[in-house]
Amino acid sequence: MQTPIYTSIKLEKLIKKLIKTEPIKNLGLLGKWNATIFHVNRKKCWLVANAKTQYSIILTDIKAKDLKNISDIFKNAFYTQLIYDGIIIDFEIVNSLIGEITFFRTDNDRKTTGFQNDRLSHLEYWKDEFNSLEAMPIKDLTSRMNNIPIHIGESKKMADFTYAKSEMEQCIESIQL
Structure with a gap:
């Protein structure tokens, strides 16, 4: 299985x-993800969001030397964030859900980009509470982002509002059955 991660233009340059460029052969069970870059104290961090559930993960202080292990970094960050959010799952299941990570140029997914920009604006507000990246509780801040109400659906009903954490939990439960 392949998990595609579509990058922002800024991240693509890095x-x-x-x-x-080749097409996806076997799409992963969690669908596609989108990644963008942001900076905290001049350190490069990635915000990676699942397009289906809008569940977010933050990868901190990513350097050029880390790119050869980015697949493992992503899987570990995803696994630990799931555990932190109370979604108990084995690492082997996460590993099989993600499979091979493949990066692609931007797909101009405006909906996911909008969610990411909203999450980054919340993060900018929360960054002021801490002096440095090392002092930031990244898992807690990501959990806060995943517990902000979001609208997934076509209608304007209140029933279409949910949380990214709940959507990811439902998605994983439906896959495991």
Whole structure:
């Protein structure tokens, strides 16, 4: 299985060597993800969001030397964030759900980009509470982002409002059955 991660234009410029152009052969069970870059104290961090559930993960202080292990970094960050959010799952299941990570150029998914920009604005507000990246409780801040009400659906009903954490939990439960 392949899990596609579509990068923002800024992130694409930094990871040119990882960007693939061939089509996806076997789409992963969690669907596609979108990644963008932001900075905290001049350190590069990635915000990666699942397009289906809008569940977010933050990868901190990513350097060029880390790119060869970015798949493991992503899987570990995803696994630990799930555990932190109370979604108990084995790492082997996460590993099989994600499979091989493949980076692609932007797909201009405006909905997911909008969610990411909203999450980054919340993060900017929360960054003022801490002096440095090392002092930031990244798992807690990401959990806060995943517990902000979001609207997933076509109608304007209140029933269409949910949380990214709840959507990811339902998605994983439906896959495991």
